Amino acid sequence: MEKHVSAVAERGRSQKQKRMENIKITWVFVSHCLILLLSAAILSAEEQVDIRRSDFPHGFFFGASTSAYQVCNIADGTSGDIANDHYHRYMEDIEIIHSLGLTAYRFSISWSRVLPSMRETWWVNQAGINFYNSIIDNLLLRGIQPFVTIFHNDYPQELEDRFGGWLSSLMQEEFVHFAETCFKHFADRVKYWMTINEPNLLAEVTYERGLFPPARCSPPFGHCASGNSDVEPLIAVHNMLLAHGKAVKLYREQYKSKVNGVIGITVCAYMYTALTDFKDDKEAANRALAFNAAWMLDPLVFGDYPPEMKRYHGSELPSFSSEERELLRDSIDFMGINHYGTLYAKDCIHSHCICNDSVYTLGSDRLIRGFVYTTGERNGFPIGEPTGMSQFFVVPRGMEGIVNYMKERYHNKPMFVTENGYSSPGNEDDIYQHDVKRIHYHQLYLASLAQAVRNGADVRGYFIWSLMDNFEWSSGYALKFGIYRIDPQTLNRIPKTVCYLVQRFLEQFQPWCCRIV
Numbered sequence: 300m301e302k303h304v305s306a307v308a309e310r311g312r313s314q315k316q317k318r319m320e321n322i323k324i325t326w327v328f329v330s331h332c333l334i335l336l337l338s339a340a341i342l343s344a345e346e347q348v349d350i351r352r353s354d355f356p357h358g359f360f361f362g363a364s365t366s367a368y369q370v371c372n373i374a375d376g377t378s379g380d381i382a383n384d385h386y387h388r389y390m391e392d393i394e395i396i397h398s399l400g401l402t403a404y405r406f407s408i409s410w411s412r413v414l415p416s417m418r419e420t421w422w423v424n425q426a427g428i429n430f431y432n433s434i435i436d437n438l439l440l441r442g443i444q445p446f447v448t449i450f451h452n453d454y455p456q457e458l459e460d461r462f463g464g465w466l467s468s469l470m471q472e473e474f475v476h477f478a479e480t481c482f483k484h485f486a487d488r489v490k491y492w493m494t495i496n497e498p499n500l501l502a503e504v505t506y507e508r509g510l511f512p513p514a515r516c517s518p519p520f521g522h523c524a525s526g527n528s529d530v531e532p533l534i535a536v537h538n539m540l541l542a543h544g545k546a547v548k549l550y551r552e553q554y555k556s557k558v559n560g561v562i563g564i565t566v567c568a569y570m571y572t573a574l575t576d577f578k579d580d581k582e583a584a585n586r587a588l589a590f591n592a593a594w595m596l597d598p599l600v601f602g603d604y605p606p607e608m609k610r611y612h613g614s615e616l617p618s619f620s621s622e623e624r625e626l627l628r629d630s631i632d633f634m635g636i637n638h639y640g641t642l643y644a645k646d647c648i649h650s651h652c653i654c655n656d657s658v659y660t661l662g663s664d665r666l667i668r669g670f671v672y673t674t675g676e677r678n679g680f681p682i683g684e685p686t687g688m689s690q691f692f693v694v695p696r697g698m699e700g701i702v703n704y705m706k707e708r709y710h711n712k713p714m715f716v717t718e719n720g721y722s723s724p725g726n727e728d729d730i731y732q733h734d735v736k737r738i739h740y741h742q743l744y745l746a747s748l749a750q751a752v753r754n755g756a757d758v759r760g761y762f763i764w765s766l767m768d769n770f771e772w773s774s775g776y777a778l779k780f781g782i783y784r785i786d787p788q789t790l791n792r793i794p795k796t797v798c799y800l801v802q803r804f805l806e807q808f809q810p811w812c813c814r815i816v
């Protein structure tokens with residue numbers, strides 16, 4: 300009898316649980332529909348662009364990006380050591396990528412996980428190799444193309460302690476050794492390689508503004524313990540470019556043939572537009588472009604720094620020997636473009652600039668910045684809607700602008716938009732409101748990209764930054780670019796509404812728009 304009563308109670312409990320589950324699922328579904336409807340209402344008629352998968356060429360990759368240090372490890376509270384424990388949850392993350400219908404996943408290899416110490420020890424950590432092997436195999440099994448960034452900001456501390464990291468030419472051979480280790484183990488399956496993520500931005504935030512470790516700078520850029528903001532960024536980039544060239548040569552000679560892979564680099568690629576119609580400001584906008592993305596890409600396509608830089612810089616701009624120019628010329632198969640925003644540019648050669656209104660305008664009147672003051676405001680009005688990142692504004696036309704610039708300057712070399720994403724201002728407590736904005740952001744940026752493609756730009760893929768909220772460098776966990784949220788207690792992955800749009804767009808070939816039909 301007792302047994303019977305407890306069985307009935309048990310049945311009742313599980314029915315109740317099921318009912319609750321159903322209510323929860325219905326509620327999630329209804330709330331997502333409401334958000335989509337709400338977002339439709341928010342967009343003005345002019346902004347209602349329907350963007351479809353078929354607006355992009357056949358075989359165009361749609362993917363999401365992460366980097367090792369930002370997602371990999373386990374929580375401790377203060378650094379990327381927290382991150383999202385991707386190291387243990389990568390299978391779940393791959394299932395997520397698959398369920399969204401994404402066809403590519405861009406991730407980086409943690410240098411110290413694979414090579415915990417310097418080249419001279421020849422120590423390869425097999426556990427690290429196994430981890431990346433498993434990621435690659437499981438992606439391929441699900442038809443997802445791995446895009447591997449070899450270096451995305453993190454290297455073993457020993458390289459910093461022994462010779463000062465990228466400020467030393469010794470770093471070039473260390474990088475080549477790391478790259479070769481990656482090629483040796485993974486080039487039989489990985490087809491898309493990027494050597495270094497954003498050398499230009501890394502040099503700026505590390506050696507010019509002193510915001511990233513080892514935090515080196517000099518006034519007026521900041522007050523660091525040591526550094527030289529006018530010179531060190533140039534040296535660091537020079538070493539990164541040569542490291543890239545050497546790794547690419549090795550790849551092409553020994554590994555490319557394995558799966559006929561391709562190799563490129565990713566650069567931070569802001570779009571700049573003149574603050575006024577004056578000729579000087581128009582020239583300043585061109586200079587800003589040359590001192591930013593072209594600083595990286597001219598050497599890798601044409602074999603030397605941009606003429607715009609050489610015109611002003613003297614001996615502080617390192618020079619390439621003729622063998623080095625040969626090594627670098629044509630050393631990319633594609634350009635990876637990380638594009639987040641557009642800024643106004645104002646000339647500081649012929650007119651006076653106020654250069655201390657934010658950490659990013661300090662030093663605008665210096666040569667290292669190309670004597671260009673960049674700002675997101677004109678007459679008190681922002682260039683686009685502000686986001687969580689002070690220098691990123693929502694300016695969708697900038698996507699078409701930067702892609703066209705690349706197309707013209709580099710004779711339409713193949714491109715991938717390797718990062719584009721939205722971080723909400725505030726803490727995303729009001730998830731729905733932020734979700735609508737994120738949906739809107741990707742919709743409009745994709746539409747602008749589609750326009751560039753229609754005009755003939757050879758763009759072959761688009762990657763959302765980021766698959767999930769993660770460790771946003773000096774902003775910690777406050778800025779959230781992810782299309783998945785991470786529950787801080789459980790580290791569970793929770794889809795934001797944008798995920799439903801991605802799914803509809805990719806799997807059901809529905810337009811990426813905010814109307815529910």
Ligand code: BGC
Binds near residue numbers: 369567764772780
């Ligand atoms: C970097 C990412 C970063 C993102 C957003 C890019 O410059 O590659 O690591 O999280 O911008 O700030």
